Amino acid sequence: MSTKKQNTEKEQVTDKVSQDHQITDHNITKSPDHKITDHSITKSPDPKGSKATSKKKAASTAKPADAPAHPITDHQITKSPDHKITDQRTSIVIPYLASKAKGDELRYAVRAWAKHFPEGNIVIIGDKPPWAGKDLVHIPHKPQDKNPQIDVAHKMVAAIASKKVSDVFVWTNDDIYTLCPVDFADIITLKSHGKLLKRGVANGIYADNCKNTVTALKKQGVKDPFDYATHTPVVMEKSSLAKVIERYGCDKEGHLVYSLYANTVFPNHRPIITKNDGSGSICASVYRANPDPKILKRVIASRKWLNNNDAGWKAVEPALKVLFADKCKFEK
Incomplete structure (x- = not known):
């Protein structure tokens, strides 16, 4: 994608988000009870409203004249009266590149969501699987960069721009499988592996992207x-994500986008620390072809999510065939 096209795409996304939500201040404020279902962006005051109401709102959001502009890091959440998450079916957005698939990971991931989070609406960004039915939303998207995290950022931009994706949406992967009934609270809860340190193979793409992420966040005061990056489903809000991608240039330089998002949007939060090994409780990761069968059986019976990498696919495939043997509404 050319620089000119990227800039035009970004401008269109930013304009769209601003128009949809009538943003007049980059800051988002938090309601006193801070309920998780209140994850929506505050709209600007109704210009036809009373002067008293306008003055009251202006006073509540006013900043000292010498206060530094800090549009996202003090980002807190509030509920606007007419914009609740229940107003629109929650989109479950899955980026998909068929050439990288080892098997039917995506099909089982979709069946798992349909079974355990039936209120979700599946959206695939990238390649369209041949078994996709009419209820599955497909957004065509070609790879934009050899750096996986840059390509992810472009797919996120496509999600932001699409009217087919809910304003607050779940972002997940084709190799993450929901093992039991979950609700929105399970997904939106912040989860972390701990502090963001060096990760990946030295001098590798992922390690470089991790380093870029740490450097960028520290420059912003985090x-x-x-x-x-726990390899579990996460929740994001369109306008906030658009600002994060634009602020850090995620569509041009590799970053761990969700780690940027969560650290920027929720800078003072204390996430649940999760381990994806045999001692965890939320998710299990299978990253080798021959895991201990007893441990695999136990984690499948007790965790909320299961995921795998290329090496672990053959180990989890037999269990997935049993757990999700039936077709779902998103298939032909």
Whole structure:
């Protein structure tokens, strides 16, 4: 994608988000009870409203004249009267590149969501699987960069721009499987592996992207960021994500986008620390072809999510065939 096209795409996304939500201040404020279902962006005051109401709102959001502009890091959440998450079916957005698939990971991931989070609406960004039915939303998207995290950022931009994706949406992967009934609270809860340190093979793409992420966050005043790359589903809000991608240039330089998002949007939060090994409780990761069968059986019976990498696919495939043997509404 050319620089000119990227800039035009970004401008269109930013304009769209601003128009949809009538943003007049980059800051988002938090309601006193801070309920998780209140994850929506505050709209600007109705210009036809009373002067008293306008003055009251202006006073509540006013900043000292010498206060530094800090549009996202003090981002807190509030509920606008007419914009609740229940107003629109929650989109479950899955980026998909068929050439990288080892088997039917995506089909089982979709069946798992349909079974255990039936209120979700599946959206695939990338390649369209041949078994996709009419209820599955497909957004065509070609790879934009050899750096996986840059390509992810472009797919996120496609999600932001699409009217087919809910304003607050779940972002997940084709190799993450929901093992039991979950609700929105399970997904939106912040989860981390701990502090964001060096990760990946030295001098590798992922390690470089991790380093870029730490450096970018520290420049923004986040001195001790968390590692939110837990390989579990996460929740994001369109306008906030658009600002994060634009602020850090995620569509041009590799970053761990969700770690940027969560550390920027929720800088003072304390996430649940999860381990994806045999001692965890939320998710299990299978990253080899021959895991202990007893441990695999136990984690499948007790965790909320299961995931795998290429090496672990053959180990989890037999269990997935049994757990999710039936077709779902998103298939032909």
